[in-house]
Amino acid sequence: MSQTRPPIVTLTGVQKYYGDYHALRGITANIGQGEFFSLLGPSGCGKTTLLRAIAGFEDISEGQILLDGKDMEGVAPNKRPTNMVFQSYAIFPHMSVAENVGFGLRKSAMSVSEKRNAVGQALEMVGLAKFGARAAHALSGGQRQRVALARALILKPKVLLLDEPLSALDKKMREVMQVELIKLQREVGITFILVTHDQEEALVMSDRIAVMFEGEIAQLADPETLYRRPNSRRVAEFIGMMNFLPATVQGETAGRISVEVQGLGPAELEPAQAPGGVRAGAAEIGLRPESLTLLYEGQAAEGGREASGTVREVVYYGDMTYYDILLDGTPAPVRVSMRNMPGRRVLEFGARARLAWDPRAMVLFS
Amino acid sequence: MRLNALAIFAVLYLVVLYAPIMLLPMFAFNSGTIIAFPLQGFTLDWFAALLDTPALHEATVNSLIIAVSTAIFSTILGLFAARAATRYGFPGKAGIVGFIMLPLVLPEVIVAISLLIVLMQLGLNSGTWSIIAGHTLICTPFAIAILQGSFSNMDKSLEEAAIDLGETPWSTFRLITLPLVSPGIIASLLICFTISLDEFIIAFFLSGNEPTLPVYLWGQLRFPARLPVVMALGTILVLLSVALLIIAETFRRRGLKRAGLKDTGGFL
Numbered sequence: 135m136s137q138t139r140p141p142i143v144t145l146t147g148v149q150k151y152y153g154d155y156h157a158l159r160g161i162t163a164n165i166g167q168g169e170f171f172s173l174l175g176p177s178g179c180g181k182t183t184l185l186r187a188i189a190g191f192e193d194i195s196e197g198q199i200l201l202d203g204k205d206m207e208g209v210a211p212n213k214r215p216t217n218m219v220f221q222s223y224a225i226f227p228h229m230s231v232a233e234n235v236g237f238g239l240r241k242s243a244m245s246v247s248e249k250r251n252a253v254g255q256a257l258e259m260v261g262l263a264k265f266g267a268r269a270a271h272a273l274s275g276g277q278r279q280r281v282a283l284a285r286a287l288i289l290k291p292k293v294l295l296l297d298e299p300l301s302a303l304d305k306k307m308r309e310v311m312q313v314e315l316i317k318l319q320r321e322v323g324i325t326f327i328l329v330t331h332d333q334e335e336a337l338v339m340s341d342r343i344a345v346m347f348e349g350e351i352a353q354l355a356d357p358e359t360l361y362r363r364p365n366s367r368r369v370a371e372f373i374g375m376m377n378f379l380p381a382t383v384q385g386e387t388a389g390r391i392s393v394e395v396q397g398l399g400p401a402e403l404e405p406a407q408a409p410g411g412v413r414a415g416a417a418e419i420g421l422r423p424e425s426l427t428l429l430y431e432g433q434a435a436e437g438g439r440e441a442s443g444t445v446r447e448v449v450y451y452g453d454m455t456y457y458d459i460l461l462d463g464t465p466a467p468v469r470v471s472m473r474n475m476p477g478r479r480v481l482e483f484g485a486r487a488r489l490a491w492d493p494r495a496m497v498l499f500s
Numbered sequence: 501m502r503l504n505a506l507a508i509f510a511v512l513y514l515v516v517l518y519a520p521i522m523l524l525p526m527f528a529f530n531s532g533t534i535i536a537f538p539l540q541g542f543t544l545d546w547f548a549a550l551l552d553t554p555a556l557h558e559a560t561v562n563s564l565i566i567a568v569s570t571a572i573f574s575t576i577l578g579l580f581a582a583r584a585a586t587r588y589g590f591p592g593k594a595g596i597v598g599f600i601m602l603p604l605v606l607p608e609v610i611v612a613i614s615l616l617i618v619l620m621q622l623g624l625n626s627g628t629w630s631i632i633a634g635h636t637l638i639c640t641p642f643a644i645a646i647l648q649g650s651f652s653n654m655d656k657s658l659e660e661a662a663i664d665l666g667e668t669p670w671s672t673f674r675l676i677t678l679p680l681v682s683p684g685i686i687a688s689l690l691i692c693f694t695i696s697l698d699e700f701i702i703a704f705f706l707s708g709n710e711p712t713l714p715v716y717l718w719g720q721l722r723f724p725a726r727l728p729v730v731m732a733l734g735t736i737l738v739l740l741s742v743a744l745l746i747i748a749e750t751f752r753r754r755g756l757k758r759a760g761l762k763d764t765g766g767f768l
Binding site for chain 1: 655664665679
């Protein structure tokens, strides 16, 4: 997907060294006005460093950060048009909820009643209208999160920075807050930059995601592209689950790539299915578990694209069943997920199974 | 049975610890001039005598000046050191912090003699200010220990959040850091004040002709007739020290409560 919104954050060749440690290795990206942008990666990949550099808490060693067209070199965090929601929420414990939320207005020219209205609106926006007088340390995790959001958004920043804001919440609360954050972002129209190590969270919430490894952006794309067309095996492994089958690239003719996939057979791919590029010879084919389908008696695969094997593991999840199936003539089993529907029998360990596969779901890693 | 033996041990321990101190008020209110049992009548004469002793008043004023100055200097130094030690990493940090904390276990006699030698070498007269310097040296580690607790209880991102919301580093210190560590500051002031007020050895070596309260007390021991007065003064000092420590601990706990934290033992 192409970038159509005007950029609010422009990162050009951003480098950061801590002594000998190279934390950011040339980050270049445009983040659009009103976009929900995520920095996703394992711990230590530099995503938090990059967020803190945008906020102004870290100096960068090289490169340029433009916020709303202005170079941020030497601009202190309190002078940048950004606000941050900290991982610990950083709620001031000696203040009430309303004092926390209104903290950023201290230096504004608003009158006392205008400030009070602004605080009231901000609290209402995050669903804490009645909590203004409450002491900050008497709040639950989810409430603290909301106070932190209201406090950061009251200043109407051009960019809201969120540092793993949901990681301290339990699973249920996290899912509730994910949806609330999306709604809130749509409502206020402010650019959100989210740092997370949770790929599911990034997929659910973001317009675009930058996957980072070792201080570099490995892939920057919208969630669907990232999931369907990861440009490297590493990105594919980090996002969701993927099977990797040994394959051989046999040739590229008229915009079609011919591959021979071990255990499945020959397949024709489009160039878009090799986002990391094509090289002749040994390669791997990536296939998501949901793009392999078990065939039951009487069913046949389209175009005869069928393979058979033995069930090596059955994991029943209620709505889904995961199978590990060892395809005949392959060294390692593939994972297959099937939705449990009426009429679909759950196969047993050791049973023979037939699989249908679809070349359109394949990704080629050369 | 085992429990009883432990209980007896605990009671004995407390008796040995506090019985001598309990003798102070006993003889302070005893009308006999000789410190010996049996006790005679009840009197407030010894406390009254305290009021008519100008030398004692001078010593008290000296001690107060020294204790207040020491408390303020040690706490300010402690504030800087504690913040640096909890917020920043720098080369040699462990060594530097270790050396700053060393006076905590250094024999005071050594410190006192060293200071005296330095003063003499520099050709300076000892006096109130030199005692303040010596006391600041031994109190600063206490201040650091107390304040380090306050700072490490404080989430670092609170300061960043305030700056992020438009405050300057200085207004952040005033609005966020100071209120959150203020119970620690008060506790540090009170404990340094108490240590300085009670300290004898450094004051004895450096006081010259301006004795502090403990030094004055020591001097009075040469006159057996003054002993009951010393007892009266001792009584007041003990009560004052205990009261100050209780206040200091109260502030520390209040600070924890304000920050919404659980008590994890703390300094006292």
